[in-house]
Amino acid sequence: MSMVSSPAEAVARVAYLSSDVVISVQSSLSKDSDFSQHLHHFASNRAKNHVSRSIPEIQTSRTNADPLLSAYTPLRSGRLVSVTASSSILLTSIPHLYKLAEYPIVLHVSVQQTPYPDFSEISSIRQCGFSFLHSETLQEAQDIALTAHALAIRSGKGVIHYFDPSNSATNGPIALEKKQLVDNLLMIDAMQPFDAQSGDCFALYADDGRIATIPEQEGIQSSSGTISVKPKAQSQSPMRKDIAPSSSSETSSVGSSRRESSTSSGPASSAATTVDPPATRPVTSSDIYKIVTDTWARMKQIVGRSYSPIEYTGPQDADSALLIFGSTGVFVDVLDDDKIPEDLSRVGLITARLYRPWLGSTFVDSIPKSIKHLAVLEQVRRNTTKWGPTFLDVLSSLNPSAGGKSSITLVGYRLGYIEPATARQALRGIFQNLTSAAPIQGLCIGNESGPDQPLPVVEVQQPQVEAAYFKILNQLFGQRLHIANQLGLNNAGISPTIAASPEYGFGSLLARIEHRKRFVLEAQEAARSQEFITEPPRQWLSKWALHADDAQKANDLAPEVISRLSNDGSRAASHLLSLKNLFFKESQWLIGSDAWAYDLGNSGVHHVIASGADINMLIIDSQPYSERAAADAERRKKDIGLYAMNFGNTYVASVAVYSSYTQVLQAMVEADQFEGPSVVVAYLPYHKEDDSALTVLQETKKAVDLGYWPLYRWNPSNEVKGEPTFHLDSERIKQELEDFLRRDNQLTQLMNRFPNFSANLSESYGSEVRKLQKRKAKDAYEQLLEGLYGAPLTILFASDNGNAESLSKRLANRGRARGLKTMVMAMDDYPLEDLGTEENVVFVTSTAGQGEFPQNGRAFWDNVKNAGDLDLSAIHYSVFALGDSHYWPRKEDKIYYNKPGKDLDARLSLLGAKPLRPIGLGDDQDPDGYQTGYADWEAGLWQALSVADVAGLPEEPPPVTNEDIKIESNYLRGTIAQGLQDTSTGAISAADQQLTKFHGTYMQDDRDLRDERKAQGLEPAYSFMIRCRLPGGVATSSQWLQMDAISSDHGNETMKLTTRQTFQFHGVVKTKLRPAMQSINKALMTTIAACGDVNRNVMCSSLPEKSAYHSDVHKVSQKISNHLLPSTTAYHEIWLKDDKTGEKAQVAGPAVVDHEPLYGPTYLPRKFKITIAIPPHNDTDVYAHDIGLIAIKSSETGRLVGFNVLAGGGMGVTHNNKKTYPRTGWMMGYIPVEHIHIVCEKIMLVQRDHGDRKNRKHARLKYTMDDMGNEVFKSKVQELLRPHEIDFEEPRPFRFESNIDAIGWQKDEKGMNHFTFFIENGRVEDTADFPMRTGLKEIAKVHTGEFRLTGNQHLILSNVSDEAKPQIVDLMKKYKLDNTQFSGMRLSSSACVAFPTCGLAMAESERYLPELITKLEGCLEENGLSQDSIVMRMTGCPNGCARPWLAEAAFVGKAYGAYNMYLGGGYHGQRLNKLYRSSIKEDEILEIMRALLARWSRERQADEHFGDWTIRAGIIKETRVGSEFHDDVAEDESDAE
Ligand SMILES: Cc1cc2nc3c(=O)[nH]c(=O)nc-3n(C[C@H](O)[C@H](O)[C@H](O)COP(=O)(O)O)c2cc1C
């Protein structure tokens, strides 16, 4: 049988069974409290409570996040609430306690051990209006917890049940609470749902006037009868069968508590006007007493255990007694001992089980009349008053005027820590003093400093995630940083909780500031005095004193002053030196949580701002954006930023480290420099403290993007300088907020006018606008159709990637041609309320995720699914579904095939809609894809609508293809220039989106924000990716600096070093596109032809160890790049033209005319990529490109002589489409260096003329060559080369050894140094842990050589002389850039960008691969493989940007969180891999990889690479050529039927 073994467990069980909501207060969200582990355990078992038979909601709250605030909303909606917490929350919760006392809430409080039980928090809040119950043993904890709930329910008032867990540490386990007892005590049968006040609007910090009341007339019955405390109509208590006190107990109960009883409260004036008969009166102390004693009487009947409000144990004729407010355990052990010493045998022990209300008369009645001496022991660490509160309670109870006895001698003691072994001695001491002629009051018994081995102290913990901001503060201010309320600081005599509180910190900072002020005065005086022996101290001191408040200057001068003083030797000098730290000006910070935001009027923020002191506050707000709407309305925070701005004297910044690192730095520096208070409100949203960085990032982005958390800085001191005080740093922000904030001088008036205006404004805005938009669109359509005849046909689609959408639009055209009044819309754009009034509706939906609705149909489906009252009996409908029967290959996943379409069809039918024709299913696996199923379905549809045989249908215009767009574009102009000027949207037109690619930029939208923006009725967060053209990936330091500046001025503060050796910027919004392009041009770089159907950036091995040879080859890459550059002037016209002068700026490169001699007006059928590898390095993956050149050097001179030419490599694939495959380049032969650009040109021209221009999926050179045959292709190239008298020679021998980079230092033949940095997945960014971007920028400022980007996304600092090296090494160390200690797998890995910017991504890649590798590293270590290189690559989709098909192990995104796994690639990039498993998720990936790695470590032969081993071991078949890629796969997708 289950047993209960700790009081926390007993209490957690009872709380869970007796509540609808349990607020579990924990010191940290990642660490369970004694209670929470049990609560979560019950909740995970979905156990129901006894009171409402529902599963209680467990709300977790941090100790310092104002936990009791969460209680109001559930209480007011009539739910039973309990709280489990340590007593450390009580003092800060006092404002709440007074109000919560009038609600039936139970607080179970475990008394803090600091380091021994301290009941001072309990006694401090004893007057807050709650009833207090105390339990000591494990059994009591269970019984009293239950009593507390019964009392709360029946009195309608708050109850605090407190206990010291250490007191019952040695108790054996007890049985579970008895169901019968619980039901009886909680009066389950009798209880009505707690009927709360509703509809009223409460102000949290004003008295909301609730008073628990009972009907005046009703009488109290005895224990077996029903009892009722019936609150007045507005504020009912949960139960209806009432008790009412007898009038005698009413008067007798008051006793001593007249003065002190906290519970009896007169009706507040607001409550006095109730009109509800019968008349009610407030609940009194005696009502509480009655309920409690009645509850215990029932308990005794059922389980035989008895309790009473004041408990006396001991002989009935005792003449001395001990009353303990605290834990009695040690004394009970002595007094209960059979061998009790004679002198202690006539001693009684008194405890107050019911501590509040304190009923004086009950006390007197509960103790034997024989008692003459009473010792009152209070276990509180500090006495704040001369007489302890319990002492005063007892004193007033014994007062004869209150009916007590005056003949008892009363002596107060303070109780410290008592070692069990000394308990007897302590008792003797107490009684000796008590019975002496002149007893001493206020003696302390036991050890004040606690046990030798302190009990574990529950500490407040800094949430891990919040470390980011601390790290930045440390980086910025280093030694100067002083955080006043930092956790873990040693503040003698102060509890960690108090020391961490901002109020404490504020006080200590003020003291610090005063201290330094005095020191500055002293220094000034000393400078004027004659007390120094030498002269310099005086001069330096006066200089220093002049700048003492200027951190920069004071701190620069401080070491000088100190050194002069140290040389002086006078007494004055040594005095100043004894305080030398004060010569430095600190950067002083207070750290607070968003709990500060709830009551600004009383909070630390207010105090600091109002003080005007030069103190910086960092306030971390951690509420996730996605929770803000669901959050408790009462918890809506005040906007600290606006509040502080309103003061006028305060520097204010709103920052978010996961949105803009640079802005955080800026704000902190400005805050530090500002003379006066500064408030930096910092966003760091998390649900749990161990949330992954990705989750925090995504939450931050949503909040910033949607204006919930705008980034701004407000610096009042700018006004003096004539600069704007307000800086808006958010890229996108709601217009209203911007306007609002701009009018900074009118801030107060505006706040008054829009009291609700705060960050939350966007919420209602979004949904209303969205509704309006839907209505408008539909009405406009209807107007359009008004003049038409024919039957109506409404087509609603849901589509993620456009198939279902274009099918629907074409269907609509065809419908119109057949005379139908046709309307076509996305499902989510359609007002659902109109659906029942339609006549004919066709639904076309594709399938997303795992059998899910596409984005633009999700809301529609949710509504249709949940709308119980939707009557569709008047409509006719049909569904066409698009899906892929093998998208999820496992048999059990068959249900996902076309699931949304099938679900919708079934639901419509259930709602009464009549089918026009049965559902049609389109399958990507059919010979013509979804078209196969569609043709048949469409024909049936026309028949059902009786328009099948319409004559004279017009010919359908063919769809616009990329080829059309190119022809129409006038050499790549299109309407790009006009589109850029349109400020009404962040997007450009679809055709221009294709054309801008040729200019090196394309449009993307932030996919982290898609759903949220859509819900708000906003267009997607469009921005642009810009890719530079950088042949061979070589940039100068100044170019690096300029690229860095572009990323922060125009982009998202990061740069991506791509797998094709160039810079890529993300997040460039439309308005910044031209400035960014111009900056790139100023850096003498260009973006032309970095994307699009042209020759792209030409790559070249980075070869750090051979400078001269590298330079030969690199020149060739530049030559080819320039030779194949498009000639159009459109680029210069659109991006670089000076708006004022109309002058076109020139980029570096050949002069241009509007004529494309190489490309012609339609350019190439598809992109075209050229790369050069220098053996033995295949770091550019020479086999993966349209043209791969293998550099051949002269054996005599060691210099470049020519190239082996490969053609027809390529990576792009479409999942499940076997007509697409990756391919390695085919060897055409050797060409001497001087002809190589011509050969590249001719290969490109053959592709230009023979590539497939109809099907873009089949347009790359690899397919042209396979369709034509390699030899035929070669002969066509040869034909074009003949006039130049060039022909292919036999390929020259070469040998590749690896395709990865050697991280670390290398020396070249000229003695120059090169360092290869490991840049994980090419992302150059700053984080709090690793300010890499700043570091590289600092290095670029001093570095005179080059920066070389590698094909593996790393970076080489090239050509560092021995003289320059030490400085570089220092900088590298400072910024942690010298780290080369990574696992072999990590060093050999790469990932494409994927989420959030790549529109084609199906799964995470760059943001996930590092995490996956971390999870594998343990296994690598176990198998001794940490240093072994395994080429592992990941991409978010099968387009293959990170060349996954050549990796030894690859993961290619299939759907969010699911990947296809490939094995068997060649270590040198020479062999393709093959599908091993499809659609697997992380746990499967880890399981498979762990098993494979363990086997490889055991079975591999000397130097055998992982990819080679997987083939030899028979795990995967070898792929020899691309066309074999789909053969013999380990898990054949189509065989999974
Ligand atoms: C990420 C992703 C997940 C998919 N999941 C499924 C699925 O679970 N079941 C299915 O039948 N088809 C699935 N498909 C196939 C698509 O529904 C199908 O390719 C369709 O033609 C896409 O249409 P759309 O462009 O309108 O979105 C999935 C496709 C993608 C890209």
Ligand code: SF4
């Ligand atoms: S591989 Fe796919 S997901 Fe990754 S960047 Fe390329 S297109 Fe995007």
